[in-house]
Amino acid sequence: MTTRRSKKPIAPATNRFDGEVLGLVLFALGIFLAITVALPATGTGFMSMTAGALSGWLGWSAYLLPLIPAAFGVLVFLGRDLRGLARRVLGGALVVLSLLCLHELARPGEAGHLASVLMNPVFRAASYGAVLLPLVAITLGLEVMFRLSPTVLLRRFFRTVSMMLAGGAGMVQSAVEARQEGKVAAQARARLRGGLAAHIRDLETLKKLYPQARELSSWQQEARDAARTLGSLDETALKATEKQLAGWRDISGGFVLSAGKELHGAVVAETPQAAVQLTALQGDVKAGRHVLAAELPSTLASGALEGVRRALVMDLHRLSARAAALESARSKAEKRLEKPGAGVLLREVPAAEERRTRWADLETALGEWKERAEHYPLWPDLAQRYDRAPTELAAELAAALTRTPFVSMAEPEVWEQRLKEGLLSAAQAAEAQVAPAVPVIDFGFDVDFDFGIKKAPVPAASSAPAPASAPTPTFGVPKGKLAQITAAPSAAAEQVGHAAGAEVPGASTLIISAPAPVLVAQSALADAAPGPVTATTSTVSSPLPAAPLPSPGPRQTARRPGKPHPRRERPSMSPQNWGLSISPFPASICSIRFPNCRSAPPSSTIRRGCGPN
Structure with missing residues (x-):
């Protein structure tokens, strides 16, 4: 039964902008300290008082103080590792303090108040034997600075x-x-x-x-x-x-x-296989043959994955640097061992043991790096698909890659399923959306187009024949064309109303909403087909009596005196010229058919050319 190795907790990724700002602040602090220490301590201002305090307590070592924040600021701004610098600063501080104590023993009162406070009790107890204490502290400081074994210099x-x-x-x-x-x-x-x-x-x-x-x-x-x-x-x-x-x-x-x-x-034979693998990986990344060499776009999910990629590449560079340093030390030891001696063995045997330990640590670190990077090839395409998905899914993936990058990358199947579920939910939500209703504009007033005329109830249809209606005046339809108007049930009127919008070859229909009485106009042109066209109305009688339209008289023209005006005959505007017939039923639909029109007019106005030829 295989046990899964427990993974180390991954520290959250830091923001690059925060590191640059902190580096600039530390570097500015170093410059401020340098200017402060360089000023004469004779004034009464803040910087003069600070310079006096530093020089009084630290002596000549106050001039070295600005180097510490400036060096830390440069490394923080460049994003380098601070552990080496911190170790060197700690060892250097111990060496400088020991030198101050030796200076105090040689020239009392010139090394600053701190050295006096530290060495006066020791000098009173051991006299000049107190020199051994700063010397031992110097060796310890140098060992810390150069990462030597404890007390080896001593x-x-x-x-x-x-x-x-x-x-x-x-x-x-x-x-x-x-x-x-x-x-x-x-x-x-x-x-x-x-x-x-x-x-x-x-x-x-x-x-x-x-x-x-x-x-x-x-x-x-x-x-x-x-x-x-x-x-x-x-x-x-x-x-x-x-x-x-x-x-x-x-x-x-x-x-x-x-x-x-x-x-x-x-x-x-000291060089392990890890060094060879690191060299090959480093060469592939630099040559662009590795998947980590391809930069990703600065979108939401791909941008977060780009941060992970840069972290992996930086870790690879650091491992390669460690391997290069170990290889350089190994090659130098190999040359020295060509002429061995007791002193050479004294130096090289502990160094060889230390290198073996560091090679083992390097192999462990390379194995951990491979575990983190083995899932990366699956993620660039997945991150791009998340970027094409809804923004909520891309933001969720970006937050996970920023918070726990390598834990999230170790579960590509989970994120694949999450993407499918998110896309399905988005599709269902899009289908469930209802088209917005057409807005209704209410102008706040009502118009009654019936003009107060009350409609009689429609009686039930019966099988009895409809009563004959009075003959409708024909107004002298020309050329023997007769327009017949007969009474019919109300269903026929509805049929006419529905058929008004139908496309009839050679005819055009216009539906106009109007109060009763309603005109049903039939064109009776000479060149039209002689087929019978009837307009029917319901059995509901109109409250107004049916009357023929009055025929307008001949147009009266005024004559100027002394100038005869020839009479010009104009066509009469009587309904006979248009083949109009009147049906006095109280319907609210007026159907006007023009057989010679090519298409129905788009509005309630009659197109030109839809009259008699």
């Missing part, structure tokens, strides 16, 4: 001091022996004493590096015994001891050579 310092003291004591002893025994024997004894001391130190070093090698302890004990009896030896014994020391050096040199070759082979 041990080297005391080892160097002990060697110098031992060398000085040996020189004094050689001088005394030269006066007592002679110059040649004294020089041989001094030379042998120095060789034995160096051999003992080398064996001590090898014993620390390889504690499992028990022969080193026996070699070291032999060398110490020879050094103790060196003062009682004569010239012959001194020559024999000198040859013995050369043999011991050859033996220890063989041990060093064997250990150096072993370490050299380990350093050569």
